[in-house]
Each structure stands twice: as structure tokens, then as C-alpha cells.
Amino acid sequence: MPAMEAKQSVGVYGMGRFGSFWAKELAKHGFSVIGYGRSAKIAPQGVRLGSEDEVLACSVLFYCVSISAFSEVLDRTSSRIADHTVVMDTCSVKIYPAKLMQEKLPKQVQCIATHPMFGPDSGKDGVEGLPMVISGVRCDSQTLTWWIEEFTRWKLNVLAMSCDQHDREAAWSQGITHFIGRTLSELSLGDTELATKGYRTLLTVMQQTCNDPLQLFYDLQRYNPYAKQMRMGLKGALDTVMETLKKQEEGR
Structure with missing residues (x-):
């Protein structure tokens, strides 16, 4: 995935407790991170707050919203996502958000289902060794492999498996x-x-x-x-x- 080798911009949509934590982790691992949250006032270390449209235009977009809100958020934002963007959810279930991404994202947009199985409490002393589930939904093998290798570089326990x-x-x-x-x-x-x-x-x-x-x-x-x-x-x-x-x- 040549476009990401330079660690281009990553957007984090949803700056709640987990989203802020995840944005900080991405920044810590060398990404240029832009975060958006309706009520976000302070950015985590290494993260810049941006507008909704700015985050949706990033090379990679992580949705860090509640499972029950994901459908409505996709309805409201999917038409503004750039064609080149790789979209990933971080929901704690996988079949449901994967189905939503397939149905609601533009067909040319690649999407991957992920579940970082940790958060601000379990990851407060570092994320090394913690489990990270990843499942290709609609993406090429090069993109999926790049992210598996990237999360492996974080020393996460990367688990590639089906959503089911x-x-x-x-x-x-x-x-x-x-x-x-x-x-x-x-x-x-x-x-x-x-x-x-x-x-x-x-x-x-x-x-x-x-x-x-x-x-x-x-x-x-x-x-x-x-x-x-x-x-x-x-x-x-x-x-x-x-x-x-x-x-x-x-x-x-």
C-alpha cells in the first residue's frame, strides 16, 4: 500500500473515551492524526482537531462511534468520503458494522472491520501484546496486508479472522x-x-x-x-x- 508508507493523514471520527485513546495511539505510532467529535474541545497529545469534512477526506478513516449510532453516522457521512479513503470501524461486534459498511459506503471505497480488544483502562500502560482483530470486508489484499503488518509493528497480537x-x-x-x-x-x-x-x-x-x-x-x-x-x-x-x-x- 504505497500511499500509506509515508504515514499520511488518518482521521478519527468520534472523540469519546475510546476515540481519544485510539487517536493518541495512532499519533504515537507516527501517523498524522486529525480527530473530529461534535463536543470535542481538547485534542489528545499528537492529535489535531478538525472539521467533519476534513476528517472524512483523510487517506484513512477510523469510525470510533457507538455500535447503535454507526448506521445513522454512515447515512450522514458516507457520501462525503473520498474515493481513495480506506474506512475502518472499531466496533466491539463485527457482523453488524461490516454489513453496514458494505451497504452504505460508496462501492469504490475500501473498508476493513477491526476490533482493538482493549481501551483506555487495559491499554493505559501500553498496547503491546494486546489482541487486535482485523477482517477484510471490501478491500484489496495489499491494503489488508499493509494494516496487518502495521498493527504487528505495534507489537499487537493481530488476529485475522472472519466477522462471524x-x-x-x-x-x-x-x-x-x-x-x-x-x-x-x-x-x-x-x-x-x-x-x-x-x-x-x-x-x-x-x-x-x-x-x-x-x-x-x-x-x-x-x-x-x-x-x-x-x-x-x-x-x-x-x-x-x-x-x-x-x-x-x-x-x-
């Missing part, structure tokens, strides 16, 4: 983690002098998942087609354990 495989596996990893974290928060758990390492791990899971926007939790459960199966499996496992305890209590 991502969603199936993520429902039972990220999805279940967020579900349990939010469930634990309903119990109002707190620290205690009796806390074991296991209990402190549970508190960390609760705190990290609840640091993310509540909308992310809702979107993970709604837009991953395998999430309902995960929840039903979790409920079945809980029922089994409860029934086993009941039998023990009754001496059966």
Missing part, C-alpha cells in the same frame, strides 16, 4: 465479562479486609466494565447475534449450580 468467528468467540469472552461485571455492580460490592485475590479480581472486572459507557454493554448484548445464546447458557449454568445446592441442603 469474532462475534461467536467474543460473545463468550468480552460479552460474558461485561455481563458479569454489570451484574456484580447491581450487588454494590465493595472492598473489605477479608478480600481474597479472587474477590479483588472480581472487583477489577466490575470496575473496568462499568468504566465503559452503559451503551456499550447494551450494544454488545443487542448487536452480537451470539449474545443471547451466551446469556441463556449462563442462566442454565446458574440454575444447575442452584439446583445442586438445593439438593445438598435437602440431603438428597
Whole structure:
């Protein structure tokens, strides 16, 4: 991908908690980054805030918006994306945004589905070794290979897989983690002098998942087609354990 070898301009659309973090990471790795967010006032280190049209004209465009907002954002912006631009989403589910990009982006625009499986909390000490999922949606092999190699240079654990495989596996990893974290928060758990390492791990899971926007939790459960199966499996496992305890209590 010769055009990107000079680390040309990269636009980040959406400067919320994750978008600001991602823009800073891109800048840290040598890209000229322009960020846009409707309410963005301060740019992260190495990032310049620009207008919506300026970001949409960049050589590469990362959408860092909520899953539930992605369709509306594409409707509003896709006609202004330059033909040469490579578009990537960063959503935590993959089948749904990949379908939207295929349907709503101009046919000549290349697009890639990505999921940086980390954020401001898990990546605060650096992103080396953290998982990065990438899946070609509508792009040439040269472009896809360039980005796989680029993220590998970041020392990320780059995982090239289909959108279906991502969603199936993520429902039972990220999805279940967020579900349990939010469930634990309903119990109002707190620290205690009796806390074991296991209990402190549970508190960390609760705190990290609840640091993310509540909308992310809702979107993970709604837009991953395998999430309902995960929840039903979790409920079945809980029922089994409860029934086993009941039998023990009754001496059966």
C-alpha cells in the first residue's frame, strides 16, 4: 500500500473515551492524526482537531462511534468520503458494522472491520501484546496486508479472522465479562479486609466494565447475534449450580 508508507493523514471520527485513546495511539505510532467529535474541545497529545469534512477526506478513516449510532453516522457521512479513503470501524461486534459498511459506503471505497480488544483502562500502560482483530470486508489484499503488518509493528497480537468467528468467540469472552461485571455492580460490592485475590479480581472486572459507557454493554448484548445464546447458557449454568445446592441442603 504505497500511499500509506509515508504515514499520511488518518482521521478519527468520534472523540469519546475510546476515540481519544485510539487517536493518541495512532499519533504515537507516527501517523498524522486529525480527530473530529461534535463536543470535542481538547485534542489528545499528537492529535489535531478538525472539521467533519476534513476528517472524512483523510487517506484513512477510523469510525470510533457507538455500535447503535454507526448506521445513522454512515447515512450522514458516507457520501462525503473520498474515493481513495480506506474506512475502518472499531466496533466491539463485527457482523453488524461490516454489513453496514458494505451497504452504505460508496462501492469504490475500501473498508476493513477491526476490533482493538482493549481501551483506555487495559491499554493505559501500553498496547503491546494486546489482541487486535482485523477482517477484510471490501478491500484489496495489499491494503489488508499493509494494516496487518502495521498493527504487528505495534507489537499487537493481530488476529485475522472472519466477522462471524469474532462475534461467536467474543460473545463468550468480552460479552460474558461485561455481563458479569454489570451484574456484580447491581450487588454494590465493595472492598473489605477479608478480600481474597479472587474477590479483588472480581472487583477489577466490575470496575473496568462499568468504566465503559452503559451503551456499550447494551450494544454488545443487542448487536452480537451470539449474545443471547451466551446469556441463556449462563442462566442454565446458574440454575444447575442452584439446583445442586438445593439438593445438598435437602440431603438428597
